[in-house]
Structure formats: structure tokens, C-alpha cells
Amino acid sequence: xxxxxxxxxxxxxxxxxxxxxxxxxxxxxxxxxxxxxxxxxxxxxxxxxxxxxxxxxxxxxxxxxxxxxxxxxxxxxxxxxxxxxxxxxxxxxxxxxxxxxxxxxxxxxxxxxxxxxxxxxxxxxxxxxxxxxxxxxxxxxxxxxxxxxxxxxxxxxxxxxxxxxxxxxxxxxxxxxxxxxxxxxxxxxxxxxxxxxxxxxxxxxxxxxxxxxxxxxxxxxxxxxxxxxxxxxxxxxxxxxxxxxxxxxxxxxxxxxxxxxxxxxxxxxxxxxxxxxxxxxxxxxxxxxxxxxxxxxxxxxxxxxxxxxxxxxxxxxxxxxxxxxxxxxxxxxxxxxxxxxxxxxxxxxxxxxxxxxxxxxxxxxxxxxxxxxxxxxx
Ligand SMILES: [Zn+2]
Numbered sequence: 001x002x003x004x005x006x007x008x009x010x011x012x013x014x015x016x017x018x019x020x021x022x023x024x025x026x027x028x029x030x031x032x033x034x035x036x037x038x039x040x041x042x043x044x045x046x047x048x049x050x051x052x053x054x055x056x057x058x059x060x061x062x063x064x065x066x067x068x069x070x071x072x073x074x075x076x077x078x079x080x081x082x083x084x085x086x087x088x089x090x091x092x093x094x095x096x097x098x099x100x101x102x103x104x105x106x107x108x109x110x111x112x113x114x115x116x117x118x119x120x121x122x123x124x125x126x127x128x129x130x131x132x133x134x135x136x137x138x139x140x141x142x143x144x145x146x147x148x149x150x151x152x153x154x155x156x157x158x159x160x161x162x163x164x165x166x167x168x169x170x171x172x173x174x175x176x177x178x179x180x181x182x183x184x185x186x187x188x189x190x191x192x193x194x195x196x197x198x199x200x201x202x203x204x205x206x207x208x209x210x211x212x213x214x215x216x217x218x219x220x221x222x223x224x225x226x227x228x229x230x231x232x233x234x235x236x237x238x239x240x241x242x243x244x245x246x247x248x249x250x251x252x253x254x255x256x257x258x259x260x261x262x263x264x265x266x267x268x269x270x271x272x273x274x275x276x277x278x279x280x281x282x283x284x285x286x287x288x289x290x291x292x293x294x295x296x297x298x299x300x301x302x303x304x305x306x307x308x309x310x311x312x313x314x315x316x317x318x319x320x321x322x323x324x325x326x327x328x329x330x331x332x333x334x335x336x337x338x339x340x341x342x343x344x345x346x347x348x349x350x351x352x353x354x355x356x357x358x359x360x361x362x363x364x365x366x367x368x369x370x371x372x373x374x375x376x377x378x
Contacts, residue, residue, distance in 0.1 A: 014249055017068075021061055022242075025054070031050075051233075058241060059104060062248060063093050065252075066089055066252040070260075074256065079261065088256050092252045097311070122225070124172035125221065125224075130169075135163070135165075136210065136213070148203075176235070179224055197212075243312065246312075258270065262301055269303075269320050270301070273288065273315060277314055290333070294328060295326075333359075
């Protein structure tokens with residue numbers, strides 16, 4: 001059986017499925033923003049309901065993905081263990097991670113956070129409105145109090161300062177580069193108006209200027225709030241969702257591979273394959289390089305480390321068939337090279353001084369180096 005092929009199919013399938021989830025999420029976020037705009041940025045029950053439903057749909061999509069992955073391993077590897085498939089999928093869906101959360105709770109958490117973010121953004125929008133009022137009041141007062149000639153000079157000097165103050169008070173809306181760009185656009189527009197009207201320098205020009213600035217700021221608000229909502233609800237959450245989707249499906253893939261094959265007589269163990277996206281050496285380097293006498297990184301069935309090794313772990317397992325001449329060791333040999341790059345400095349020093357290897361100072365079962373107090377250093 002070609003397990004590399006199964007893995008490749010799994011990856012392809014995940015990516016195409018994810019693309020669809022992403023597209024759907026993008027469309028739904030746009031709809032949400034449109035709705036908010038129509039409602040003059042009031043969050044009502046229906047808006048909250050919309051977000052909750054979105055989370056629910058995503059939950060169902062990801063559970064379907066998990067079931068599909070388990071099924072696919074079964075089918076592609078021609079294992080025909082259909083009864084086991086449902087059970088394995090269910091275990092993944094109900095799995096409680098180290099942070100104590102199950103998949104469904106993660107999505108509940110997602111919808112709560114999205115609602116909270118939305119509320120924050122709307123509060124910023126209200127602050128913006130108040131800022132516009134204050135700014136307009138200052139401007140009006142100034143214009144009315146000034147003579148014609150001064151009008152031009154004072155506005156050119158004062159307005160940038162006021163705008164800066166205004167910008168400060170609505171910082172929460174300028175959360176990302178895109179919002180800041182939109183704000184710069186608004187500012188440029190205001191500057192242009194000032195330039196034009198100050199040349200006219202009449203009371204009428206002053207009134208006209210007020211109107212124009214207010215309009216520019218009002219129009220700009222929509223853009224700023226929309227961009228902030230999109231940023232919080234879509235950009236920020238999508239990354240989180242992808243992590244959830246990936247972690248859960250990768251877990252499903254690992255678990256399905258093991259659960260569906262572990263009773264096969266001919267399977268002696270599982271080879272730990274490092275994912276290419278591992279940014280730096282960690283416990284997975286050890287797992288991928290241990291030597292139990294079954295080949296590099298091959299763990300005996302009954303000695304498989306906890307899966308996955310750490311959150312966001314993208315490593316995978318490949319079942320290994322028993323071959324002649326394989327002799328299983330009781331304890332694994334850990335190559336020093338798998339430990340060197342991530343061992344703490346003080347430990348390396350300690351090993352050198354005491355003529356020990358790093359493997360001597362490594363707790364393999366728990367996947368970590370010994371602590372200072374464990375070797376009597378503190
Ligand atoms: Zn890993």
C-alpha cells in the first residue's frame with residue numbers, strides 16, 4: 001500500500017475543502033457588513049444570531065471534513081473497517097485538547113469572540129461620531145469668530161491639529177494597514193477642501209467648507225467601520241479557523257491511520273515523518289530520528305508517542321510492514337543530532353562537563369529535556 005499517496009490525497013482534499021470554507025466565510029462576512037451598514041451599525045439579536053449560525057455551520061463543515069478524512073484513509077488504503085470509522089471520527093470530534101476545549105466548544109468560543117469584537121468596533125464607530133461632532137463644533141466656532149483674511153491662515157494651521165486629535169480618539173478603527181490607508185484618503189480630501197475654500201475666504205466659503213468636511217468624514221466612517229469589522233471578524237478569525245481545521249483534520253488523519261491499521265499482523269510500527277513546515281527543531285525531530293531497530297523514526301505500535309506531539313504539529317505517520325532482520329529494541333537510541341539544536345545551553349554545558357550525552361539528559365516518554373532540579377542543579 002502506498003501511504004505517501006494516501007497522505008497526498010489527504011492534503012489535496014484538505015486544501016480544496018478549505019478553499020471552499022474560506023470563500024463561504026468571506027461571502028458571509030460581506031453580508032454581515034452589508035447588514036450592519038443597513039442597520040446603521042446597530043448590533044441587534046439577528047446580527048448576533050447570524051454570527052452564531054456562521055460558527056455552527058463551520059462546526060458542521062469541519063466535523064464533516066474529519067469524518068471524510070477518516071473515511072478516506074479507510075477507503076484509499078482499502079482497509080474496509082467501516083464500523084471503526086464512525087468511532088474514530090467521533091473520538092476526534094469529542095477530543096479534549098490540553099486547553100480543555102472540544103471542537104464544538106472552540107466554535108462557541110469563536111462566535112463569542114466575533115460578537116465581542118463586533119461590539120467593540122461599533123463602539124469605536126460611536127466614538128468616531130462623537131469625534132466628528134466635536135470637530136465640527138470647533139470649526140464652526142472658529143469660522144464664525146474669524147475675519148475673512150484670518151480665516152485662511154487659521155484653518156490651515158488649526159485643522160491638521162484637530163484632525164490629528166480626532167484620529168487619536170478613533171484609533172480602534174485604524175487597526176490595520178487598509179484602514180489607515182482609508183483614513184489617509186479622508187484626510188487628503190479634507191485638506192483639499194480647506195485649500196480650495198480658504199482661497200475664497202468668505203463666510204459662505206466657511207459654511208460650505210463645514211458641509212464638505214462633515215460629508216467626507218461621514219462617508220469615511222462607513223469605510224473605516226466596514227474595514228475594521230472585516231479585519232476582526234474575517235482576517236483575524238479566519239487564521240484561527242484554519243488552525244482549528246488543520247489541527248483537527250491532521251489529528252483525524254493520524255488517528256485514522258493508527259486506529260485502522262494497528263491490529264494488522266504485518267504492521268510492525270509507524271514511521272514518524274517530519275512535516276516540511278516545521279520551523280525549528282523540537283520533539284518531532286527526535287521522533288523522526290529515533291532508532292528502535294525498525295528503521296529511522298519507526299516507533300513500535302505499542303510505543304507510539306502521544307499524538308499529535310504538540311499543537312499545530314503537522315507531522316504524519318506511515319505504517320511500516322514487518323521485514324526480515326528487524327529486531328526491536330526495548331529502549332530507543334536517540335541520535336545526538338536530533339537533540340543538539342534545541343537543547344538548552346546550560347544543559348549542553350552540563351553534559352560536556354560531566355561526560356554525558358544529551359540523550360542521557362532527555363526524558364523520552366515525556367518528550368522533554370531534564371529540568372535543572374531533576375539533575376540536582378537547583
Ligand atoms: Zn511535528
